[in-house]
Amino acid sequence: MYSEKFTDSIKAVEAARAKNIAYEPARMTxxxxxxxxxxYHPDYKETEFAELKIGPNKGERVPHExxxxxQANSRINPSDIDLSKIDYxxxxxxxxxxxxxxxxxxxxxxxxxxxxxxxxxxxxDANTMMAEGGIQAADKxxxxxAIHFVDAFGGGHFAAKRELLRKLVCDAPEAIxxxxxxxxxxxxxxxxxxxxxxxxxxxxxxxxxxKDYSGAEIMRTLRDEVLNRQIPVVxxxxxxxxxxxxxxxxxxxxxxxxETEEIMVARAKTVIIATGGAGRMHYQGFPTSNHxxxxxxxxxLGYRAGAKLLYAETLQYHPTGAAYPEQIFGAxxxxxxxxxxxxxVNAKGEVFMHPLETRDVSAASxxxxxxxxxxxxxxxxxxGIWLDTPMIEAIxxxxxxxxxxxxxxRMFGKYGIDIRKEPILxxxxxxxxxxxxxxxxxxxxxxVENLFVAGEAVGGIHGRNRLMGNSLxxxxxxxxxxxxxxxxxxxxxxxxxxxxxxVNAFANERKAAGITTDEVSPKLLPDYRNK
Amino acid sequence: MENMVNVFLFGKKYSVPENLTIMRxxxxxxxxLVRGCGCRNGFxxxxxxxxxxxxxxxxxACLACxxxxxxxxxxxxxxxxxxxxxxxxxxxxxxxxxxxxxLYPEIYACIGCxxxxxxxxxxxxxxxxxxxxxxxxxxxxxxxxxxCVMCGVCSSRCPAGISHPQVAMLARRINGKYLAPKCxxxxxxxxxxxxxxxxxxxxxxxxxxxxEMKELYNTREIEK
Numbered sequence: 123m124y125s126e127k128f129t130d131s132i133k134a135v136e137a138a139r140a141k142n143i144a145y146e147p148a149r150m151t152x153x154x155x156x157x158x159x160x161x162y163h164p165d166y167k168e169t170e171f172a173e174l175k176i177g178p179n180k181g182e183r184v185p186h187e188x189x190x191x192x193q194a195n196s197r198i199n200p201s202d203i204d205l206s207k208i209d210y211x212x213x214x215x216x217x218x219x220x221x222x223x224x225x226x227x228x229x230x231x232x233x234x235x236x237x238x239x240x241x242x243x244x245x246x247d248a249n250t251m252m253a254e255g256g257i258q259a260a261d262k263x264x265x266x267x268a269i270h271f272v273d274a275f276g277g278g279h280f281a282a283k284r285e286l287l288r289k290l291v292c293d294a295p296e297a298i299x300x301x302x303x304x305x306x307x308x309x310x311x312x313x314x315x316x317x318x319x320x321x322x323x324x325x326x327x328x329x330x331x332x333k334d335y336s337g338a339e340i341m342r343t344l345r346d347e348v349l350n351r352q353i354p355v356v357x358x359x360x361x362x363x364x365x366x367x368x369x370x371x372x373x374x375x376x377x378x379x380x381e382t383e384e385i386m387v388a389r390a391k392t393v394i395i396a397t398g399g400a401g402r403m404h405y406q407g408f409p410t411s412n413h414x415x416x417x418x419x420x421x422x423l424g425y426r427a428g429a430k431l432l433y434a435e436t437l438q439y440h441p442t443g444a445a446y447p448e449q450i451f452g453a454x455x456x457x458x459x460x461x462x463x464x465x466x467v468n469a470k471g472e473v474f475m476h477p478l479e480t481r482d483v484s485a486a487s488x489x490x491x492x493x494x495x496x497x498x499x500x501x502x503x504x505x506g507i508w509l510d511t512p513m514i515e516a517i518x519x520x521x522x523x524x525x526x527x528x529x530x531x532r533m534f535g536k537y538g539i540d541i542r543k544e545p546i547l548x549x550x551x552x553x554x555x556x557x558x559x560x561x562x563x564x565x566x567x568x569x570v571e572n573l574f575v576a577g578e579a580v581g582g583i584h585g586r587n588r589l590m591g592n593s594l595x596x597x598x599x600x601x602x603x604x605x606x607x608x609x610x611x612x613x614x615x616x617x618x619x620x621x622x623x624x625v626n627a628f629a630n631e632r633k634a635a636g637i638t639t640d641e642v643s644p645k646l647l648p649d650y651r652n653k
Numbered sequence: 654m655e656n657m658v659n660v661f662l663f664g665k666k667y668s669v670p671e672n673l674t675i676m677r678x679x680x681x682x683x684x685x686l687v688r689g690c691g692c693r694n695g696f697x698x699x700x701x702x703x704x705x706x707x708x709x710x711x712x713x714a715c716l717a718c719x720x721x722x723x724x725x726x727x728x729x730x731x732x733x734x735x736x737x738x739x740x741x742x743x744x745x746x747x748x749x750x751x752x753x754x755x756l757y758p759e760i761y762a763c764i765g766c767x768x769x770x771x772x773x774x775x776x777x778x779x780x781x782x783x784x785x786x787x788x789x790x791x792x793x794x795x796x797x798x799x800x801c802v803m804c805g806v807c808s809s810r811c812p813a814g815i816s817h818p819q820v821a822m823l824a825r826r827i828n829g830k831y832l833a834p835k836c837x838x839x840x841x842x843x844x845x846x847x848x849x850x851x852x853x854x855x856x857x858x859x860x861x862x863x864x865e866m867k868e869l870y871n872t873r874e875i876e877k
Contacts, residue, residue, distance in 0.1 A: 152871050247691040247699060261842040264876065268854040275858075276870030284859050292855065295842040305743060305826030307795060307833060314834030325875045335800065338696050342803065343829070346822050350740050358687070380687050413692040449674050449721060453694045528800055532775070533695060536719055647687070650680040 123538035131499050134471035135508050135545050142465055143513050147476045155483050162486040162493070165436055165586075170406050175635040177628070178430040178569070185405040188434060191418060192425050193632060194643035197362045198376055198385070200622035205365065208389045210356070212238045213612040214605070215374060215390035217361045217420065220248025221337070221594065222577025223396035224344035225601030226608070227353050230394075235609035237353055240388065242360035242380055242646060243415050246345045249398055249578065250597060252413055253337025254456035254529060255321065256329040257598075258591035259294035262318065265326040267291040274592055277323040277480045278556075278585025281433065285563045286583045290592065290599055297598040298330060306343045307332055309526075319461035321590030322441075323480035329591045334456050334527040337594055359386070360419070360646050363625055364393065364427040364573070367618035372427065372573035374620065380646070389620065391612035392572045394565075394604050395420040396597075399555040399578040400437075402648040408552040409452025411440055419644035420579035424559045426628045429567040432581035433557030438588055441466075441484035443551025445506030447537045452551040455530060457481075457590045459509060462526055463517040467508040467545065468497035482587040485550040492549065499547060506547035515542050556588055557581035565604035572615060576604035658724040675702055675717035675728060689732035695719045698804035701731040701774060714772045714806040734805030736816040741823070748831040750789025757820050760787055762813040769807035769817055775800050779807045779817050786820050792832055794824035 124132065150158070160166050172189040174180050184192070214230045216223045219241030230237040239245065260270040270291040275282055298316075302308060309317040309331050318327045332339035348355065361375040365387070374389040397420030401412025410416070421431060442455040460466075460477040466484075468474050468491050475487045488507050492498030498505035511530075514522050523531055523542045534541050558581035560568045565580075567573045577597040584592060655670040660678055667682040676690060691699030700717035707725035717730060739756040746752050753760060760783050769779035778797055785794035798821035807817045845851065858866070 149875075152867070243687075243691060244697075244699065247697055251697045252692045252694055259839075259842075261836075261839045263838060266854065267846065267851050268858060269873075271855060271858050272866070272870055272873060275866060276873075280863050280866055280870075288855055288859060292846055292851070295839055295846060299839055299843050302833075302836070302839070303830060305829035307799075307825055307829040308836075310833060310836060312834065314836045315838060316836055320876070325873050327876055333799065335696070338802070339799075339825075342822060343826060346738075346826065347743070349738055350742065352740060411694070413694075413697070414686075414690050448672060449677075450694070529696070532800070533719075647685070649685060650677070651683050651685055652681040 124544065128499070131469045132545065135467050135510055138467070138471035139510060139513065139516070142467060142473045142510065143516055145473055147473055149476045150479060150483065158486045158490065159482060162489045163482055164406050164439055167406065171435060175637060176631040177425050178428055179434065182435070184434045185437070187403045187405055188400070188418060190639065190641055191403070191422055191643040191645055193637055194639055194641040196426070196625050196629065197378070197642050198625070200625045203376055203385065203387065203622060205387060205620040205622070207387060209386040210238060210388040212236045212388065213391050214394065214608045215240070215388050216394045216396055217375060218396035218398060219245040219355065219357065220396060220398050220577060221250030221341055221344060221597035222601035224348050225598050226394050226396055226576055226605035227348055228344065228351065229602045229605030230609040231351050231353050233606055233609035235612055237609070238356065239348070239353060240356045240359050240361055240377055242358065244357050245348065245355050246341050247413055247415060248341065249413055249416060250337045250341045250594065252411065252454060253594050254334040254454060255458035255461070256331035256336045256591045257298070257594035258321065258324070258328050258589065259298045259330060259595065260291065260326065260328050261295045261298065261316065262326065262328060265328055267294065269326055270294065270328065273323060273325050274584065274589055277589045278587050281585035283582040289563055290583055290596055293599045294595055297595060301340060301343070301598065304343050304347055306340055309333065319458065320478055321457055321461060322478045322484060323589050329461060331458065334458055334529045340594060361423060362644060363622060364423050365620050365622060366427060366624055367620055369618050371571040373617045389617060391615035391617055392574060392608040394574040394576060394608050395424055395559065395579050396576045396601065397579050401552045405437055405552055408439060409443060410552040411443055411452060411454035412552070415647060417645040417648065418555065419646065420575065421558060422644040424567065424573065424575070427570055427573065427624050429570045429573060430560040431557060432560040433586055434581065436556040436586045437552060438481055438554035438556055439485040439550040440553035441481055441488055441550050442509055442548040444546070445504060445549040446501040446547040448503045449537065450533060451503060453533065454551065454553070455509065455546065455548055456527065458527060459511060459514070459530060462514045462522065464509050464511045464513045467510050469499045470497060480587055480589065488550055501547055504549060506549045508545040509548045510545040511541040512543055512545065554578065554588055554593060556584055556586055564607045565600055566607065572611060574604040574608045576600040658722055660722050661727045663729055664727070669722060671722065673722055675720050675722055676700055678722045679717070689717065689730045693718045696802060698802035699732065701734070701804035701806045702728060703731055704728045714774055716774045716804065731806065731809060734809050736805050736808055736819050738816070738819045743826060743830060746827065748791060748827045753786050753789065753820070756823065757816070759813055759815050760820055763815060764813060766812060768810040772806045772810045774804050774806055775802060777801060782821055783815060783817060786824055791824040791827045794821060795828040798824065
C-alpha cells in the first residue's frame, strides 16, 4: 500500500502512461554509455577499492570488503588438523549445492565417478533458486550462436575470454535440451515453440523462461535428480580450506559442520568449486538480491591455494531491486518485467531511458536519475524510480502479469501493492559477481591442477558485465562440463600426501606484508544481528 | 522512536520494531540464523513458520522472510519437515496414473479436509493439485502446483501423511519431460551445432580484432 506522499508522483506516472507506452526511447550510443558508466557506475568509484597486498593477484584492486576477506585469517590452524584421519574419500568433491554444483554432480555421477556434494546450507539454497527471468539460448530460426556471442561479448565490454564465451553460446541449446529432458517446464506455445523475450542488450528474443520462477524450476528439478541418483549430499557443512597434496594439486577440503562446528577432512582426486556469488558481502553498502550464503567463499578458498582471480573488481548491480516497501528492500524485480513492456519512469512521469539497455548501463542511468538529475522518488529509505508495471497489461492484455510474472505479483501483493494496477519503486541492488577464479575451457583453474570451478565463482565467461539469462546458462553449461572433466581427470589421479602448507605460507605472506586483522574467512554467513 | 510490538519466539517474549519481517525480527532479537534461512526472498521455502496470534484459535503458516510481525504473535519455525521423497529413474517412469499409485499411494488416502490448502504459504490450491495427481492429470497438477516452494507446511498439517510437494515435483517432471509438446526448433538447432553449421562463423569471431568486434556490436540489428 502506498502512503499519501506517493500520490502526486503516481498520478504523474498514470497521466503519462498512454504516451509513455507509445514512446520508443532511443538506445544510447557507445560513447554515451561509456561516459555514463565512468561517472555513475559503482565499479568506477575509486575510493571503494583497495589494493591486494598478497596472493596471486597482488597489486590488483578489488572492493574493500573482498580485499579484507581474501587477506583474512584462516578459520583453522593447520597444525590442529589431522590429515591422516579421512572422513570422506571420493573421486570428485563438489563444493556448493546450487545449480552449478548440482549439474556437476549429476554429470560426474553419469560418468561413473564416486562424487559427493558438500553445501553449507541445504541443497538448492543458492542464487540459482532466485533467478527469475530466464535462460538464454540461440535456438530460434532468426538467431545463431554467433549472434549470441556478439551480444554477450559486447555487453561484457569485449573482455570475456573468447574460448569460454564460445563454449557458453555453442553449448546453450544442448543445455536447454538437457534440462527439458530432465523435466524442466519451459514456457512453450501449443506447438512446442519456446516463448522467448528480449533481455537487456540482446539482439534476438532468446530468453527462455518458466514464468518468473525460471531458476527455482531449474534448481528444484536438478536437486530432485541429484536425490534420485542418490548422490551423497552433506548439507549444513562448509568447506573452509582446500587441501593440496605434496605436488600442489587440489586433493580435498577441510569441512566444518555449520551447527556442531565439528571439523572433517574430505579427500578427493578432483575438486569442483561451485560456491556461487558474493552479494551478502554488501559491497559499497548496497542491498542485495542474493541468497543468504553468497559470501565469496570459493574465491577465498581458491585464492589461498594459489588460484588466480579474473575481473574480481567487477560487480553487477541489478538495475531493478525493490526500493519499496522496506521489507523487501533490495529483492530482485526480474528484468522480465521490462522484457514484457514495463518502462522506467522518473518522479515526474518521464521515460528517461530505453528499458532494455545492458544492466550496468541501466543501473548507472537510474543512479544518475536519482542523484545528479534529482528526478528520483523519496521512498523514506532512499531513492527510487518507477517501474510502470501496469503497462504490461495494457500491452499484453489483462492476465499477462498473473501468467508471466506471478512471483512478482505475489511479492508486492503481500504488501498491498497490486502491480497490475500500480507501478513499483526500484533502485539498483548488488546482484552478481562478474569476476571470479580464472579457468581454462575445461573448467580447471589456470594454475592449480585438479581444481575445477563452475558457476558464479568463475571469472571471464562474461567479461566485465553479464547479460540477463547468461548466468542460468553458464551454471548449466560449465557445471556439466566441470562434472564431466573432473570425473574424467579423476581416473588418472594418484593423490599424494595431503598438506595444508599453503595455508601456513599464506599466513606468512600476510605477516610479511604487515597485514594485521582479526577477520577470518571464508565468511560463510553474514551477521544481521542487532548489536 | 520506532513503534514496537511484542512477539514470542518459541514462547519467549521479545520487543521488536513493527515494520520487520519475522526473519528480521529474529535477527533483531539476536538470533544468528543457520537453519530456517535461505534465499530471504520467498523462493526457497527454508523459512516455513507457524504462528498464532494470542487469543486466536487459528494456527497460521507463512514464510518468515515474507511476513511482517504482528503484536502478540507466537512464532515457531519449521526449518525442516520429514517429507517422503521416493527415488525413481525419470527415463523409466511412464506418464500414467499407475506411477502415482506405485510411488505415492498415500495420496489416495486424502480425506478432503483441505488443511493443506489452508496452510499453504504460497496460497496454492494444494488439495486440488493432489486431486489432479490422483487422476493422473499431470499437466493440471503441474500448473496448479507450479509456484510451490516446497516448504513442507502442507504436509505437516496432513492427517493422511501425504508429501504434497514431492508429489507435485514428480508431476511437473513428468509433464516437462513427457507431456509438454516437443520443441522442434530446439532439436534442429542442437543438430545444426553438432553438424558444425556455425563453426566457421564462430571461429571468425574468435580471431576478430577488438575494433572490428566493437563495430559489429554497435551496428548490429536488434529484433523488434
